[in-house]
Amino acid sequence: MSRDISVNVHHVARVEGHGNIIIDVRNGELKKVELQIVESPRFFEAMLKGRRYAEAPQITARICGICAVGHTTSSLRAIEDALGIEPSEQTVLLRKVALEAEILQSHVLHYYFLVAPDFFDVPSVIPLAATQPEVVKRALRLKRLADDIIGMVAGRHPHPIAMVVNGFTRIPTEAELKELLARIKQALAEDIPPTLELFASLNFPKFERKTDYVALKHPKEYAFYDGIIFSTETGEVRHRDYKNKVREEIVLHSTAKHAKGPFKPYQVGALARFNINSEKLMPKAKEAARQLNLVAPCYNPYYITVAQVVESVHNLENMVFLIEELLRRGLKEENQGLAGWQSDLPKVEKRWGVGAVEVPRGILFHEYRIHETSVVWANCVIPTAQNLANIEDDMRALVPTILDKPKEEITKLLEMLVRAYDPCISCSVHMLKVDFV
C-alpha cells in the first residue's frame, strides 16, 4: 500500500524521562525511524573523577530514583573487583535481598502504573484508580512492601545508605527480618494470584522479531547479583571483558549513547533474562510463566512486561529463601566496611575493576580505575542505552506490518512498544514522545 504517514510523538507518556518517537513513511516506504532522547546529559562519570572510591556507590546511586540499589550494587562490585575484596556471605545475602526488592518495586510500578492503563484505555493511573480501585490498591501494597524491604535492609529508600564497600554500616535485626518475611509470604499468597489473573487476561500485541538477548547467567541461580555475561548469539563474555560485547556509540538524535554489540543491537532486561535463565526460576515463578503463556525463547518485545510479572513472583519467592537463610545462619555484627565518609581509606596502586549486575531494565556495568584513594576514570553503561538501538530495529520491523492501520493505532502500538522496554531515560542520558514527521 503506498501511503504517507508521519508520526511525531513529542514526549512519550508513562516512561521515566523524555523521549520522542519519529516515524516517516513515504509512498509506503519507511524512510526514517528514530527514538529521540532529549533529556539533558548528566555527566556522572565526570563527577566521579577525583572522588574517593568509597564515595562512588553513594554518588552513583543518585543516577536513579528507581534503581538506586542497582547502581549502588554495581558500583560496590566494581570497587571490590578492583581492590580484590570478597565480601562476606552475609553481606552478599543482604545485598541480594535489597536488589531483588528493588527489581520487584520497579517491575510493579511499570506493569501496574505505566503499562496497565493501555489495556483499560485510560491515559494514566489516576482514572484507573476510579474504575479499578482494587488493582491500584494492590499495586500500592506491593510497592510499599518492596520499598519497606529496601529501607530496612539498605538503610534508606530509595537511595541506600547502609550498603558500603565490603559490608553494611547497619544490619537489620532478626525481628525486622521476620516481620518482612511474614509480609512477603502474605503478598505471595494474597496479591500475586489476582495479579497473575489480571495479566493473563490481557491481550498483548502480536509481533515477533528475534534479536540477540544478553543477560548475566549463573550455574546455580536466576542471575541478578552475580554471573557471566551471556549472549544468545555469541555466548559467554567475562565481566571484565564486557567491552567485547558492548560498544558505545554517539548518535545525533539522542543525548543517551547507543550501546550495542560489535555487529548488531541486542536486548537486555526481563525478557532477555527469562529467555536465558528461565530454568533457574523459583517454582511459583515457573508456574506463573505457564499461567501467563510465557515460554522461552519468546521473541515478542511486548512480552517484556509479562516477563516482569514472572520475575516479580520470583523476587518474592527468592527473598523468602534469602531471608530464611539469613535467619538460619543468625545475623552477625561484622566489620562495617568502607564508607564514603571514612577518612582512612586504604591506598591502592593503579587498580581497575568492573561491576556487572542485573537491575530492573537489564544488565548494568560500572567500570572504575582507582589510584591511591581516588577514582581516576569511570564508565557506566546503563540498560536503557543498550536497548535503544534494539527498540529502533523493532520499530523498523513493526511499522511496515501495521501500515494499513489508522494513524492513532500505529502511534499507540509504537508507544506501547517503547514502553514495554520500560526505558529509564533520565538514567540513560548521560526518552519518550512519538513524532510522525
Add this chain to the structure above:
Amino acid sequence: MSKALVLGVGNTLRGDDGVGVRVVEELKKENLKAKVMNGANLGFSLLDIIRDHQKVVIVDAVDMGQPAGCIGSFQGEKLLSLLEDRKFSLHEMGILEVLKVGYQLQEDLSKVILIGVQPRSLDSIEKLSPEVENKISEVIAWVKKEVE
C-alpha cells in the same frame, strides 16, 4: 495512629518549589507538638503517611494564578475542587496527583490541609524568590494555627 504531621514537599533545587521544605526546616528548630517531616519528592507513600496520622498539614508551592507569595489554604471541598480542576501531567506524580489517586481510592482526605504558596519561579536555583522568602514567617504562622 500518630497525631498531627506537618509535611513540607518540593524540590529545593527548583527555586520556589522548595518553599515547603524550607518551611519545615524552620519548624524543626521549634518545639512543635506535631511531627515535622521533610517530604521532598514523596510519591505514593504519602497515602500511607496520611492514613497513619490524625491530621496532615502539607506545605507546597501551588500555582493558584495569584501574585507570587500569595498563600492559600485548601481543605475539604476546596481541596477536592483543586484536585478536580487540575490538568494532570502524565509524567510527574506530584503531590496533587497522589492526592487525586487517594481521593479515587476513597482515602479519608478530610484530615488533610494543603497550605499552598504561589511561586514566582521554578528555575534551577537553590533559593527562593524575595516574594516567597518574605512570606516564610507568615506561612509558619498559618501552619502553627492548624496544629497548635
